[in-house]
Amino acid sequence: MRLERGWRASMALTLNLLAFAFALSAVTTSYWCEGTRKVAKPFCTGPPLKVKQWFCIRFNSSNVNDSRLVQYIFETGEEKFLLRKFHTGIFFSCEQAADMNGFNCRDFSEIAPEHERGVLWLCIVAESLYLSLLFTGGALMTLEQCPCFSIMNKLKLSAFAAMCTALSGLCGMVAHMMFTTIFQLAVAMGPEDWRPKTWDYSWSYVLAWGSFGTCMASAVTALNRYTKTIIEFKYKRRNIEKNLLVKQKLLDLELPEPVWDVFLTAAPPDGEAQLELLVNGHKPTTGTRPLVGLDQVPEQGEAYC
16 A cells, blocks of 8 residues: 555656656747748849859849849749748747848747737746746655655645646646737737748647646646545544444453453454454444454554544
C-alpha cells in the first residue's frame, strides 16, 4: 500500500515537471503560429550581379537617374510578389528580412488591434499565473517526497499541491484561449504590413496545450492519491473502533480464559476473513465485522486522521 502511494506521488510529480517544461518552452518561443505574407518585391540596390537576385526587382539599366533612358523590368504578374515566412508568439512576431536572410522581430503588442490589446494583457497575466502556480505545485510535491514529514503533513502537502496544480491548469486554459482570440483578431484587423496570406498553428502552440493536458493529469493523480489515503484511514479507524467495542462486550460477558486465548491468538488466513466465536453454542451479538486482537491494531499515528 505504501509502495502504491509512493508510486502515485512520483507519477504526479513527473507529470507536473513535464507540464512546467512544456509551458516554459512554449512561452519563451515565438512559434505559436506561422505562415506566409504576400509582399511586393523591393527594388534592388547596389551594382548589378552576375546572379539574378530573385528577391528584388532590378531595372534594365543601372543608371536610374538618367531620364533619357527607358527603364523597364522583366517581372510580370505574380513574379513581382514575394512570399515571406513569419512566426508569432505571445511576446514577439518575426518576419523574414528583405534579402530573405534572417528574421526581423517586433513586439506583438504593436500588431494587436489597439482596442483589443486588453485581451493580450489578459493572456500574459494568465500565462504568468499558470507558470507560477504550476511551479508552486511542483515544489509542494517535491517537499512531500521528503521522509522527514509525517503522514498527516504529507497529506496536507498533497492536498495543497493538487489544488495549486488544478488552478494552474485553469489559468493555462484561459491564457491559451486568449492568445487564439487575439491572434485571430490581429489577422482580421491588424496592420496592413503584417496581415498574413496563409497561417497555421505551430509546435509551440501544441506544446502549450500539451502542457495543459499533463498539468491536469498531474492534478487528478495527486487528488486521487489524497482521497484514496483519506478513505483508507477512515476505514481503518472504523474497524479499530468496532474491534474495541467488541472487546468491551466480550469483557462484559465474562468469558472463561480459554476463550480469551482463542480470541487473542487465532488469526484468519486473510485480512478480510471473519472470526466466529461460539459462546454456549451460539454467536455473540456483537456485529458481523472481523475480530482482531489488540496486538494487531495499527499504530495510532498511522491509523487516525
